Amino acid sequence: MNRCEKTVLIATVIALFFTNPPFLNIVNSYCKSNPLTIGWPTIWIYLTGVWTVVIVIFGIMVSKEKTDDQEVA
Amino acid sequence: MEKWMIGVTILFGWVLLMVLVAWMSTKYRKLSISDFATTGGSLGLLTLFLTYSATYHSSYAFMGTTGAVFAHGMGWWNNIHWTVIPGILLWLVGKRVWAIGKRNNYLSIGAYTNGIYSTEGAGRILSYIVSAVAILFVIPYTAIQALGVSYLFQVVSQGKISFTAGLAIFLVLMVFITWLGGMRGVAWTDTIQGIFMFLAMWIGGYLVITNSLGSVGETFAKGVAEIPKAFSLPGLKGAYTERLWVSQWITITFGMIAMPHVFLRYFAGRSLTIIKWSGVFSSIYLTFLYLFVPGVGVAARLLYPASTAADKLFPEMLLQYVPFGIAAFAIAGALAAALSTADSQLHAASTVFTVDIYKPLVKPKASEEELYRVDRIFVFVFGVICAWIAFKKPGLFLNILQISTSGTAVLAPVLFLPLFWDKVSSPAALTATIAGEAAVIATTFFWPAPLGLIAGFWGILTSLIILLALSMASSGKEKKVVETVSYLRKVFSD
Numbered sequence: 001m002n003r004c005e006k007t008v009l010i011a012t013v014i015a016l017f018f019t020n021p022p023f024l025n026i027v028n029s030y031c032k033s034n035p036l037t038i039g040w041p042t043i044w045i046y047l048t049g050v051w052t053v054v055i056v057i058f059g060i061m062v063s064k065e066k067t068d069d070q071e072v073a
Numbered sequence: 074m075e076k077w078m079i080g081v082t083i084l085f086g087w088v089l090l091m092v093l094v095a096w097m098s099t100k101y102r103k104l105s106i107s108d109f110a111t112t113g114g115s116l117g118l119l120t121l122f123l124t125y126s127a128t129y130h131s132s133y134a135f136m137g138t139t140g141a142v143f144a145h146g147m148g149w150w151n152n153i154h155w156t157v158i159p160g161i162l163l164w165l166v167g168k169r170v171w172a173i174g175k176r177n178n179y180l181s182i183g184a185y186t187n188g189i190y191s192t193e194g195a196g197r198i199l200s201y202i203v204s205a206v207a208i209l210f211v212i213p214y215t216a217i218q219a220l221g222v223s224y225l226f227q228v229v230s231q232g233k234i235s236f237t238a239g240l241a242i243f244l245v246l247m248v249f250i251t252w253l254g255g256m257r258g259v260a261w262t263d264t265i266q267g268i269f270m271f272l273a274m275w276i277g278g279y280l281v282i283t284n285s286l287g288s289v290g291e292t293f294a295k296g297v298a299e300i301p302k303a304f305s306l307p308g309l310k311g312a313y314t315e316r317l318w319v320s321q322w323i324t325i326t327f328g329m330i331a332m333p334h335v336f337l338r339y340f341a342g343r344s345l346t347i348i349k350w351s352g353v354f355s356s357i358y359l360t361f362l363y364l365f366v367p368g369v370g371v372a373a374r375l376l377y378p379a380s381t382a383a384d385k386l387f388p389e390m391l392l393q394y395v396p397f398g399i400a401a402f403a404i405a406g407a408l409a410a411a412l413s414t415a416d417s418q419l420h421a422a423s424t425v426f427t428v429d430i431y432k433p434l435v436k437p438k439a440s441e442e443e444l445y446r447v448d449r450i451f452v453f454v455f456g457v458i459c460a461w462i463a464f465k466k467p468g469l470f471l472n473i474l475q476i477s478t479s480g481t482a483v484l485a486p487v488l489f490l491p492l493f494w495d496k497v498s499s500p501a502a503l504t505a506t507i508a509g510e511a512a513v514i515a516t517t518f519f520w521p522a523p524l525g526l527i528a529g530f531w532g533i534l535t536s537l538i539i540l541l542a543l544s545m546a547s548s549g550k551e552k553k554v555v556e557t558v559s560y561l562r563k564v565f566s567d
Contacts, residue, residue: 008161009165041293
């Protein structure tokens with residue numbers, strides 16, 4: 001694995017930590033008392049926010065990754 | 074013009090457009106199994122990312138997701154795990170599969186398995202089992218696509234087209250597009266359908282919410298007041314427990330990327346650059362396709378609290394709250410969602426059978442053109458099997474999705490670990506696959522979801538543990554696995 005792949009993998013693992021139990025239970029408790037944030041479901045905003053960060057990191061790392069099509073061909 | 078005539082005109086216009094696009098793709102056709110199975114690895118960025126995305130999302134995306142929010146609330150957004158991670162895995166895993174596929178001219182999941190593991194003994198048996206499992210679990214999933222859209226023909230035509238006629242139209246279209254264009258025809262139609270599906274989900278979803286309950290904000294505010302449990306876990310029915318949450322995304326994410334119709338697309342890209350950017354765009358597309366689904370699902374719960382047909386609510390709301398012409402266009406988007414998956418699955422089932430079972434067992438010396446013709450015959454055969462299952466009307470989309478992906482999730486460790494770890498052995502992979510599938514059967518039929526964890530989780534866990542344990546215990550390394558890992562390290566290291 002190259003550096004870009006490792007970075008995305010680490011970002012994914014961190015996102016999984018934040019969007020799964022037991023950490024998600026803390027967020028879920030907050031959602032019970034604050035079900036909406038800026039008019040949308042808080043839990044939806046939270047999950048979408050975390051994974052959008054991962055997508056952004058993914059895009060940046062893919063743009064930085066050196067790809068040599070010739071080497072494969 | 075009467076409403077049903079407008080609806081039928083729009084639906085048949087869409088059908089004709091798909092046939093036209095599939096026919097246009099044949100101008101680039103070569104009469105070979107390589108071209109029919111994977112376009113010979115010639116798809117560009119737009120086509121690959123949209124065929125990957127449209128194939129990945131099915132009827133479930135259009136109809137099942139609203140049904141899931143209606144039934145469970147925001148716990149449904151567990152889905153985000155299997156909308157983002159597949160794009161990342163297309164990049165991490167798919168590009169490696171692509172690279173060795175390009176190098177060795179692999180056309181299918183069984184050929185790939187036979188290529189990375191030993192070609193004799195356990196490795197050979199494994200490739201047959203992988204192919205058989207892939208076909209076995211993809212067929213019911215294909216059938217539910219037909220089931221969902223047949224109902225839509227009935228609704229849009231206001232009963233003028235019966236369920237049976239709608240089913241027949243869909244199946245004929247599915248078989249014809251696949252038969253006519255193979256992977257290229259399917260990918261080209263997927264491209265159009267992917268764009269269409271996205272517009273239908275956004276425009277249709279937004280209009281349903283605003284026309285029924287005023288605005289997105291008002292819908293959620295009313296939802297909080299009337300169904301507060303929908304806005305946290307474990308949801309309205311208490312189903313989204315910690316264990317379901319974790320086991321569901323693991324099963325569906327890894328089950329989907331090991332499904333044959335998704336797997337074939339790893340071979341179809343023209344270059345590494347196209348593969349890697351397809352991963353990024355797929356993650357964006359798959360995730361944000363669902364922007365208005367939470368609002369539609371909550372609105373559905375508020376407006377039809379007693380409904381027993383959750384999967385049918387989105388099209389029903391379109392017809393009730395959106396001008397008929399726009400609703401019919403949006404419903405054609407549901408047809409696009411279903412067809413883009415169904416034709417890809419049918420194509421994958423026939424190709425896997427032809428390349429991985431027919432060729433090695435029946436006619437090892439068959440020419441490329443002969444296999445191409447055989448593949449087209451099996452398109453018909455599997456189409457008929459799908460029709461038979463669809464007439465049996467299986468349950469909720471989400472349930473079928475879970476069952477299908479449970480079976481293929483078992484294959485994920487066996488298919489992808491040898492891309493990174495050269496200690497993996499053929500006997501270990503064979504044992505892991507058999508034990509994993511046994512675990513899926515046991516935890517589906519005899520001991521359902523032990524400890525609250527669904528069958529696919531037990532299957533993939535069993536498969537992974539056995540694969541790791543037996544591979545570490547085996548003496549020495551297999552030459553082919555070592556060569557594969559060594560080659561991939563050379564290509565993809567810094």
